[in-house]
Structures are given as structure tokens and as C-alpha cells.
Amino acid sequence: MKRLFVASAALAVLVGARPVPAQEMPAEYKEVLSTLGKQGDFKDNVLKVNIPRNDLSVTVANVKTPTPFGFGGWVAMTKGSGDMHVLMGDLVLLEKEVNPVMSALLDNGLEVTALHNHFFYDQPRVFYMHVHGHGTPANLARELKPAIDLIGKGAARPAATSGAAPAAAAKLDTTKIAQVVGTTGDQNGDVYKITIGRSDLKLTEMGAPINARMGLNTWAAFVGTDDNAAIAGDVAMVASEVTPVLKALRSHGIEVVAIHHHMTGTEPTIFFLHYWGTGPAEKLATGFKAALAELGKGNTAAR
Numbered sequence: 001m002k003r004l005f006v007a008s009a010a011l012a013v014l015v016g017a018r019p020v021p022a023q024e025m026p027a028e029y030k031e032v033l034s035t036l037g038k039q040g041d042f043k044d045n046v047l048k049v050n051i052p053r054n055d056l057s058v059t060v061a062n063v064k065t066p067t068p069f070g071f072g073g074w075v076a077m078t079k080g081s082g083d084m085h086v087l088m089g090d091l092v093l094l095e096k097e098v099n100p101v102m103s104a105l106l107d108n109g110l111e112v113t114a115l116h117n118h119f120f121y122d123q124p125r126v127f128y129m130h131v132h133g134h135g136t137p138a139n140l141a142r143e144l145k146p147a148i149d150l151i152g153k154g155a156a157r158p159a160a161t162s163g164a165a166p167a168a169a170a171k172l173d174t175t176k177i178a179q180v181v182g183t184t185g186d187q188n189g190d191v192y193k194i195t196i197g198r199s200d201l202k203l204t205e206m207g208a209p210i211n212a213r214m215g216l217n218t219w220a221a222f223v224g225t226d227d228n229a230a231i232a233g234d235v236a237m238v239a240s241e242v243t244p245v246l247k248a249l250r251s252h253g254i255e256v257v258a259i260h261h262h263m264t265g266t267e268p269t270i271f272f273l274h275y276w277g278t279g280p281a282e283k284l285a286t287g288f289k290a291a292l293a294e295l296g297k298g299n300t301a302a303r
Contacts, residue, residue: 028137032077035141036148046213047077047137053092053126055152060276061121063230068191069221070118070232071126073151075144076214077137080206087133087140088215088263095125097151104147105131110140113264118274119232120257130215130262134206171225172281180285181220181292194288195219198236200296203266215262216270218295220288222281229281235273235291242271244294249275252287 025042032047033040040049051073058065065071075089087110093101102112114130131147133140174192178184185194196219197212210216220233231254235245242259249256254277262272275291277284 029077032137032141035138036145038148044211044213045078045209046211048213049075049077049089051075051089051091051148051151053152056092056094056124056126058126059123060119060230060232061278063278065230065232066190066223068188068193069223069230073128075131077140078208078210078214080134080208083136084134084206084208085137085140086205086208086210086214087131087135087144088210089131090215090262091129091131091147091151093127093129093151095127098127098129101129101147101150104150105129105144108143108146109133109135110143110147111264114260114262116258116260116274118234118258119276120255132263172222172229173226174222176226177222177281177285180282181289185220191221191223193219193221196292198295201238201270203270210263218292220285222284224281226281228278229284230276230278231284231288232276233274233288235275235295237271237273237295238268239271241294241297242273245273245291248290248294249273249287252283252290253277253279254284254287 023042029042029047033049036049038049038051040047052067053071053073054067056071058071071092073090073092075087077085077087079085091101098115105112110131110133112129113132116128118128119126133143172192174187177192181194183194183196185192195212195217197217203210203216216236218235220231223230237245246256254275256273256275258274260272261269263270277287
């Protein structure tokens with residue numbers, strides 16, 4: 001796999017992912033959506049293809065969790081040098097789907113760069129597989145389609161579980177959450193999600209910027225009520241940030257469920273940490289904010 005290079009900005013600053021105006025989608029990306037039979041959008045020079053697991057009914061620690069809370073798979077493409085495009089993505093899979101999907105990716109010329117959990121106590125068990133590739137959009141779509149076609153096929157929709165849902169409709173004070181975190185988010189059904197890019201890291205591959213829409217981001221999803229909420233998310237870190245972020249989350253009672261990479265060949269290595277917690281929404285937001293405060297503290301590319 002091609003090496004990825006990171007350069008730190010003179011002043012490390014973390015910026016929340018602001019709304020990006022929609023761009024006219026290139027014809028070759030429209031063909032990708034047609035080939036895959038999926039929906040997507042084109043912003044910040046990135047095609048984002050949505051692969052949500054709406055066929056699953058998942059509980060985490062007996063809490064019902066809607067698809068936007070962390071079960072929306074995706075792949076993204078962006079243009080690099082010449083005719084080369086870069087593909088990255090995160091596929092949401094049941095246990096029995098993992099190896100068939102992996103074989104379909106590998107047999108068709110794509111790479112699998114990570115396989116891991118995002119949750120403990122989830123029913124059914126759900127795993128996340130990161131995919132990577134280079135090529136023309138048409139070729140990447142053809143290579144990806146056999147794997148995509150295996151997801152959710154041949155399995156009956158799970159029966160609804162009896163887990164305790166925080167609320168039938170979103171009743172979170174999202175303005176308060178945004179004030180605590182310092183960044184606004186987006187509402188998707190019952191889920192309020194804040195996504196924050198690592199603007200202090202200039203990550204590129206094959207001449208293409210690897211930005212928040214390509215997967216280089218930190219996020220937090222909230223669901224429930226102000227008094228009874230759940231949080232789940234992902235923190236993108238360089239090596240020197242891992243322990244401080246762990247301490248920040250644990251000191252606020254938030255559980256860490258995975259530490260791993262999503263991308264191979266980065267310089268330095270980018271680590272991703274998944275977490276989960278329940279409690280008052282403001283307390284959870286404060287814990288997430290404490291983790292954010294440990295990011296971008298004068299890191300250099302050499303570390």
C-alpha cells in the first residue's frame with residue numbers, strides 16, 4: 001500500500017466539521033452510485049456512499065440503538081494525482097458476514113486494513129471492516145460491488161429486542177451539548193452527532209487529501225434524553241495523545257471499548273479509539289470535551 005504522509009500545522013488547531021456546500025457531482029461518481037445501487041453525496045471533493053445497516057435491530061448494554069448511532073457503514077472516494085482515485089471505507093458486518101465479505105474484497109483487488117469492534121455488550125455482535133483501494137472510480141466500484149452485495153443478504157431481519165430505549169423521540173438539549181463540546185452537530189432522527197476533523201494533520205495519499213469525510217475525524221453520537229442519554233464515538237489520535245485521551249475518558253466514567261488503526265502505512269501512525277457511556281447528556285458531553293482537549297497539543301510529525 002502507498003505510504004501516507006502527515007505534516008503538522010505550525011499551530012495545531014482542531015476544527016469542528018462545518019457544513020460543506022454541496023458540489024456538482026462528477027459524472028464518474030454518479031456512475032459509482034449507479035453501479036453500487038447506493039445513495040451518496042459529493043462535498044469537499046469527496047464522494048461519500050452510504051451503506052447503513054437498517055436491516056439490523058441492535059441493543060448495546062440493553063439500550064436500543066438506532067442505525068445513525070453507529071451502524072451506518074460507508075465508503076468514500078476522492079481524486080488524487082492524474083487519473084488515480086483513493087477509496088476508503090468502513091463496512092458494518094455481522095459475525096457470519098465478516099469472512100465472506102473479506103474474501104470478496106481481497107479477491108477483487110481491494111485491501112482490508114482493519115477489523116474490530118466498536119461496542120461491548122452488543123446484540124447481535126457487530127464488527128467493522130475498513131477497506132482501501134486505488135484506481136479509477138469505475139474500477140473501484142466494480143471491485144467493491146461483490147462485497148457490498150453480500151451485506152445483509154440471505155438473513156432474516158432480527159426480531160425487535162426488548163431493550164430499554166432512552167426515548168421514542170429525541171429530547172436532548174442539543175444546544176447545551178454543542179456549548180459544552182464547543183462544536184455544533186447534526187440531527188439524524190433520534191441521534192445527535194458531532195464530527196470534528198483533525199485540521200492540524202495534513203494527511204495525503206496519492207496526492208489526495210485525506211480529510212474528515214475520508215475518515216480522519218473524531219466524533220460523538222448522543223441519543224436519549226438530557227437525564228438518560230448514551231454516547232458512542234471515535235477519537236483519532238497520534239501516539240503521544242493515546243494515554244492522555246484514555247485518562248480523560250476514564251476519569252469521566254466513559255468506557256473504552258477498542259484501540260486500533262483504520263489506515264495502514266501512515267507516518268506517524270494514526271490511532272483510533274472507540275468509546276461508549278451512559279448517563280446525563282451534559283456529563284457525557286463534558287467527558288468527550290475532556291478527551292478533545294488532549295488532542296493537537298503541539299504534536300509533530302516525527303512523533
